[in-house]
Amino acid sequence: xxxxxxxxxxxxxIKTQLAWRGDSVIQILFSLTKILFASLLWGTIFxxxxxxxxxxxxxxxxxxxxxxxxxxxxxxxxxxxxxSQRIRNGTFSKYMVIPVNIQGYFVAMEMGMVLFHLIIYFxxxxxxxxxxxxxxxFAPDPAIxxxxxxxxxxxxxxxxxINYYLGLLTLKYEEIGLFLMIKxxxxxxxxxxxxxxxxxxxxxxxxxxxxxxxxVTYLPSMLFIGRLKGExxxxxxxxxxxxxxxxxxxxxxxxxxxxxxxxxxx
Amino acid sequence: MEIIKTVGLTKNFKRxxxxxxxxxxxxxxxxxxxEEKQAVGNLDLTIREGEFVGLIGPNGAGKTTLVKxxxxxxxxxxxxxxVLGYYPNNLEHEFKQQYSVVMGQKSQLFxxxxxxxxxxxxxEIYGLPEEEYQSSKDYFVKLFQVQDLMNVQVRTxxxxxxxxxxxxxxxxxxxxxxxxxxxxxGLDAVASKQIRGFLAEIxxxxxxxxxxxxxxxxxxxxxxxRSIVINHGCKIYDGDTEKLFERFQKFKKITxxxxxxxxxxxxxFEARILEQTPYKKVIMVPKENAAGLLRELMNLLxxxxxxxxxxxxxxxxxxxxxxxxxxx
Numbered sequence: 235x236x237x238x239x240x241x242x243x244x245x246x247x248i249k250t251q252l253a254w255r256g257d258s259v260i261q262i263l264f265s266l267t268k269i270l271f272a273s274l275l276w277g278t279i280f281x282x283x284x285x286x287x288x289x290x291x292x293x294x295x296x297x298x299x300x301x302x303x304x305x306x307x308x309x310x311x312x313x314x315x316x317x318s319q320r321i322r323n324g325t326f327s328k329y330m331v332i333p334v335n336i337q338g339y340f341v342a343m344e345m346g347m348v349l350f351h352l353i354i355y356f357x358x359x360x361x362x363x364x365x366x367x368x369x370x371x372f373a374p375d376p377a378i379x380x381x382x383x384x385x386x387x388x389x390x391x392x393x394x395x396i397n398y399y400l401g402l403l404t405l406k407y408e409e410i411g412l413f414l415m416i417k418x419x420x421x422x423x424x425x426x427x428x429x430x431x432x433x434x435x436x437x438x439x440x441x442x443x444x445x446x447x448x449x450v451t452y453l454p455s456m457l458f459i460g461r462l463k464g465e466x467x468x469x470x471x472x473x474x475x476x477x478x479x480x481x482x483x484x485x486x487x488x489x490x491x492x493x494x495x496x497x498x499x500x
Numbered sequence: 501m502e503i504i505k506t507v508g509l510t511k512n513f514k515r516x517x518x519x520x521x522x523x524x525x526x527x528x529x530x531x532x533x534x535e536e537k538q539a540v541g542n543l544d545l546t547i548r549e550g551e552f553v554g555l556i557g558p559n560g561a562g563k564t565t566l567v568k569x570x571x572x573x574x575x576x577x578x579x580x581x582x583v584l585g586y587y588p589n590n591l592e593h594e595f596k597q598q599y600s601v602v603m604g605q606k607s608q609l610f611x612x613x614x615x616x617x618x619x620x621x622x623x624e625i626y627g628l629p630e631e632e633y634q635s636s637k638d639y640f641v642k643l644f645q646v647q648d649l650m651n652v653q654v655r656t657x658x659x660x661x662x663x664x665x666x667x668x669x670x671x672x673x674x675x676x677x678x679x680x681x682x683x684x685x686g687l688d689a690v691a692s693k694q695i696r697g698f699l700a701e702i703x704x705x706x707x708x709x710x711x712x713x714x715x716x717x718x719x720x721x722x723x724x725x726r727s728i729v730i731n732h733g734c735k736i737y738d739g740d741t742e743k744l745f746e747r748f749q750k751f752k753k754i755t756x757x758x759x760x761x762x763x764x765x766x767x768x769f770e771a772r773i774l775e776q777t778p779y780k781k782v783i784m785v786p787k788e789n790a791a792g793l794l795r796e797l798m799n800l801l802x803x804x805x806x807x808x809x810x811x812x813x814x815x816x817x818x819x820x821x822x823x824x825x826x827x828x
Contacts, residue, residue, distance in 0.1 A: 242624035246610060246617060253612035253653075327573040328608060331601050332625055333593035493575040493589065496513055497568050 239334060240342040247346025258354060265306065265358040266365075272298050273366050287433050292369040293459050299362055299370075301455035303355050304386060308450075309347040310393040311418070313340045317401025318410050324497050337398055337484065344394045373460035381466045382457040388473045389450035393421075395480045402484070405491035421447055443468070446476040503677065503709060504547035504570060508579035511540040511565050511733075539565040541733040542579070547711065549676070552703045554724030554741060555713040558813040562733035563713040564603075567679050570711070571601045584676060597626060600670035604682035607662070608669050611655040615646075615665045618654070619672060626673035633672070640668040643698060660691030667695070671702060677709045678702075684719055696722050717809045721745060731816050748815050748822070752790040755806040756781045762800050769793055 251258070273295065280291040289297065317340075320326040329336045363370050373379060400413050407413075424431075424447040431439055431452050442448045449469040456462040517535045518528040540562040547553055555563045568574045569581060572588030572595070581588060586595035602608075609618045623633040641647055644664045649657060657665065663683060670678060680699070684692040700723055703710050714720055720727055720741060727744050729737035737744055753774070761778035769789040775782035785793050790807065 236624075236627060239624040239627070242621050246613065246621050249617055250610060250612050325606050327568070327571075327601075327603075328606065330573050330591060331571055331596060331599075332608075332622075333596040334625055492591075495574060497573050498513070 240338055243334075243339055243342035244346040244349070247343050248350050251347060251350040261351075262354060262358050265302075265355065266361065268302060269299065269362045269366065272302075273368075289432075290371075293371045295366075295368045296371040296459050297455050299359055299368070300372075300458045301451050303359050304389075304451045304454060306355055307348055307351055308390060308393050309351065310344055310390070310397040311414070312347070312397075313344060313394055314397035314401040314410070314414055316340075317398065318404040318414075321401075321404040321495065322408065326495065327497055330495075336488075337395075340398055341391070341394050344390070348390060371459045373458060373463070375460075375463070378457055378460075378463055378466065381470065382454045385449060385457070385466070385469055385473065386454050388470070388477060389446075389454065392446050392473060392477050392480065393450060395477060395484060399480060399484050399487060402487050402491060405494045421450075424448065424452075444472070446473050449473045501549045502546050503549050504545065504583050504711075506543055506545045506570075506579060506581045509540060509543040509545070509566075509569060509576055509581055510538065510578045511562075511569060511574065512577045513537050513539055538733050540569070540576075540730075543730075543733070543735055545728070545735070545738075547709065549709055550703070550707045551726060552699075552710045552724050553712070554720040554727040555711060555730060556720055556727055556812055556816070557713075557730040558816055559715075561730045561816070563730055564681055565733075566730065567601070567681050567711065567713060571599065571679055572596075597673070598675055599677040599679065600673070600675040601679040602663075602666050602670045602681065602683055604663070604685040607666060609654045609662070609665060611653070613654065614651050615654060615657075615668070616650045618665075618669055622669055622672050628673055636672050636674060637668070640671055643701065644668060644694075660687050660694070663687060663691070663695060664698075667698065671708075674706065675708065677711065680710060680712045680714075682714055683712070684714065684716055692716070692718065699723055715812055717745075717749075717812060729816055729819055731820055736816070736819050744819075745815075748818050749810055750786060750818070751784050751810050752787050753808040753810070754783050754785060754790065754793060755804075755808070756783075756797055756800070756802040757804040758800065759803040762802075765796075765800075767793065768796065 276291060276294050276298070279286060280294070284290065286294070317326065320328065329339060362368065373382075396417065400410055400417060403410050403413060424442055424445065431442065431448070439448075443465075449472060453462060453465060453469045457466060514534050514536050516528070517533045518524050543566065555566065557563050565574070569576050570583050570588060572583075572591050575589040584595060584598050586592060588595065608622075609615065610621075619633075619637060622628075623630075628636070641650065644667070646661065646664055646668070649661055649665070654662065654665065667683070683699075684695055687695065696719060699710060699712070702708050703723075710723075712719060712724060724741050726739065727737065727741040728735060729744070757780050758778075762781075764773070764776060764781055767783075769792055770786060771789065771793060772784040773781065774784055781797075783793065794805070794807075
């Protein structure tokens, strides 16, 4: 595989993001508003209490910042939207007639967008921490932080895979809005980006650990604040297995549904 | 050398059929009915290297479906197809490396970025060495005279300018075959003429095989030595373009406009008056009488005269009625 072509795709999507200055500024402001509401909400919940479910206000805010940082970093829903829209209006051929691996194109696209937003959200997060005087809690162990980094990359890749797969389902089902809605709700809840999963019943958590979403945002966020270190190895294993399985499913789906594409549209 | 060959190529589409109205919608929800439509039927085709072939036909004739099958975008229902020795729908990179497709209503450019940015992406996608990329880009930029447009956002380009850029992006890697689906659609006469000039040069100088579908007679007449007429998915003519128009284009539409109210005299020729007002006369005349009619009406001192060819749909209908000579 010639990586240079994918590197150029990555670069072109960074350039595309840079074309819209207003959009970038609004995203920073929107992120700041979110943390303002979160600090008000958790400030109210923690009023008169030192701890809630083992979290102090500082660790809760640190968790919120890192998990919302990771959630916003995941741009993969654009992959399913782009594929679905293009299949429906007949312009998916744009990707079929050029000598690139289509999934590779979308992975590079996601990486380009993530890199751009990584910088934006990093700056925003630093502003949050200083502006709201949050006593930021994070794990001091470099090995855990490195493992967390790998887990985040695997998680982002998995999210591209699942969105790519759902996008491909348009070839058969034409309308995938329902699939996307289920995925979005599942991801929002199960990734722990709304509330930490430790607040949920033990049995629920146990089931969630067999599925990949637990390891996409929740576990990296918890690892970042120095918790659940013992789950890192299992997380890497489970998420890797899911990536391999999903890749096989994508391959079979593409081989079978590709011939259903009729290119009808504009 | 044959580079495209199809035998019995067929494409059927299945489409959802629904009765009109709310009741129809509810019925459709409970019981789905589908109908099968043949877009291309049993089509045999051979194209040799370096040819400039025109695909003609009315809307829905199957031209675009044929191009989509030849480029691998869609899979045929049955029949065989070979392009450059490949089965297109396998979508092999080695195959895609050797052709390009430009569809008038679909773009490969990034609207937020400049053309230069897109071309650089294509350089990497097609694995062009820097030197080859620069010389190829310089050649086309000079040919299309777009030096000043390389660093402006694509979305700010006019339709004609954008089409030139689409062509540059498609030609950059020097493909063996280029498929052009309505490349002059929506363009004004000047831009269309320019594009035709560029395509003729690319075909002659580089020996690129070009398959062109167009609704416009001018495109086909000016560029394609060979024409293939398709109607209802079937080939009804395959042969010399000049002969096609000589035999089946039987009438000319001539429009005379006058600066003063003018009466039309009794015409000596067989002619059909399509529109008549004091200032304007539109007359359909057999093409052998066109010169005579022009001579006769020149005495009335018209302010302006326009001579138009018959529409492609009319010619196709006539071929269909009379049967096409030269049919392979």
